[in-house]
Amino acid sequence: MGDHQENIYELRPATIMRTLPQIRDHRLFQLKLDDGGSWESFGHQPGQFIEVSIFGKGEAPISISSPPTRCDSLEICVRRAGKLTNALFALGKGSRLHIRGPYGRGFPVETLKGKKLLFVAGGLGLAPLRSLLLYVLDRRHEFDDLILMYGTNNPDNVLFKYELLSFFDREDIKYLYSVDRDEEGIWKQYVGVVTGLFDRTTLSPQDTYAVLCGPPIMYRFVVERLLRLGFPKEHIYMSLERMMKCGLGKCGHCAIGDRYCCTDGPVFNLSEIENIKEAI
Ligand SMILES: Cc1cc2nc3c(=O)[nH]c(=O)nc-3n(C[C@H](O)[C@H](O)[C@H](O)COP(=O)(O)OP(=O)(O)OC[C@H]3O[C@@H](n4cnc5c(N)ncnc54)[C@H](O)[C@@H]3O)c2cc1C
Ligand code: FES
Structure with a gap:
């Protein structure tokens, strides 16, 4: 608050x-x-x-x-x-x-300080991640390497387009971008789902923290990939979305197992929700 x-x-x-x-x-x-x-x-x-x-x-x-x-x-x-x-x-x-x-509970900024960061966003999932991304860029010296992977379904659906384009000119952020489909064949970068971008960079899982937000289908595949690469569960944070009413932990509408998305989240660490079947 x-x-x-x-x-x-x-x-x-x-x-x-x-x-x-x-x-x-x-x-x-x-x-x-x-x-x-x-x-x-x-x-x-x-x-x-x-x-x-x-x-x-x-x-x-x-x-x-x-x-x-x-x-x-x-x-x-x-x-x-x-x-x-x-x-x-x-x-x-x-x-x-x-x-x-x-x-709600946001991203654990203090935990992330001094760490390498990997942002993985899909579609409108960039909206909540952008708050953290711009925070990190504004206090760049407080964080280590920064990678942003962003995927949308087609080249017309890139949010914050000009802001993202400006990242190509910066040396303190590596920006990787994918589109699921490119029917007109105009896309010069990676075509495929966002997990394909993992093959385009080298990550050091033991000192990198991943933050994710995107459509429900994205989480399962990205989390699977991160775990396979050797990311500890404690290094994986994700922002989840549920139907909400009060936003304050009073009505129970947003329950995820025994947690409330509105007060215990929307940001969760993977280790907190891995045993809740419907979480991701
Ligand atoms: C923590 C959190 C953060 C969010 N952040 C964002 C954000 O940054 N930007 C953003 O755009 N959205 C965000 N959302 C999602 C947003 O809150 C929802 O899209 C919200 O429902 C929009 O309200 P509305 O009244 O416009 O839509 P609603 O009228 O609630 O409709 C939303 C959808 O539900 C369907 N729907 C509505 N009523 C019914 C019904 N009775 N039966 C079946 N389907 C129904 C509608 O057709 C529509 O597809 C967030 C949600 C959460 C929980
Ligand atoms: S929205 Fe009411 S408890 Fe979360």
């Missing part, structure tokens, strides 16, 4: 400062707080989420995509999926909504 936050249920008014189209049905929203609060005092950690609500339209959990090192605005990357997100897409600059949070 944020430092200032005495009432964990508090609904805070926020205004949309800017919307940035991403790919089809995905949009980035930059928010500012209207109650005089700052995003510094909001105090979110990479990997946490907020509940976004629009009166009369509902509420939905959305990951925070911006890092705590950049507090001019809070960024969320949203896919148009249903009632709340459709209403959100109908809003523009200057429109008001409400948020509560930050909620």
Whole structure:
């Protein structure tokens, strides 16, 4: 929770400062707080989420995509999926909504400091990982080598395209990218599922930590690959998604075995969930 936050249920008014189209049905929203609060005092950690609500339209959990090192605005990357997100897409600059949070357990930033990091993202899974990725890039000296593997189903579906392209010019991040299909034959890089990218780099599992987020199918294959390469289970963290209502550990909607995704997660270490059959 944020430092200032005495009432964990508090609904805070926020205004949309800017919307940035991403790919089809995905949009980035930059928010500012209207109650005089700052995003510094909001105090979110990479990997946490907020509940976004629009009166009369509902509420939905959305990951925070911006890092705590950049507090001019809070960024969320949203896919148009249903009632709340459709209403959100109908809003523009200057429109008001409400948020509560930050909620959940994010990535263990202190554990990751000084370590080599491997990010594996699929599709919209880049949204929660981006908060950690930008945090690491903003405090680059506190971390060792950095590799990002990102896969999408086709070349048109790359989120944060220009940000990612800029990584090709940097020497302090290795960016590997895959598309599942390239029907037009225009893709110059790897065509295939994201696990294929493991053949394009050398990893040292004993001193590397992996952080994953993507569609459900991705986890099983990536985790299998990491374990085969010799990654200890304790070095594998993943952000999971479940249907949520309260976001606060009260309603039980988001149960994963005996854990709640909203309070025990959404970020879990593999060793915590390996015996819960439906977890991944
Ligand atoms: C921790 C966490 C982080 C998340 N982060 C993000 C994020 O960063 N960006 C993002 O875009 N999304 C994110 N999500 C997902 C987002 O919360 C859901 O897509 C949410 O349901 C959207 O709300 P909605 O009201 O727009 O859609 P809903 O109206 O809830 O619809 C969502 C989907 O469920 C289906 N559905 C709805 N009602 C029913 C029903 N009765 N029976 C069957 N199917 C139904 C709809 O057809 C649609 O496909 C996150 C979820 C979690 C748990
Ligand atoms: S959403 Fe209510 S307990 Fe997790």
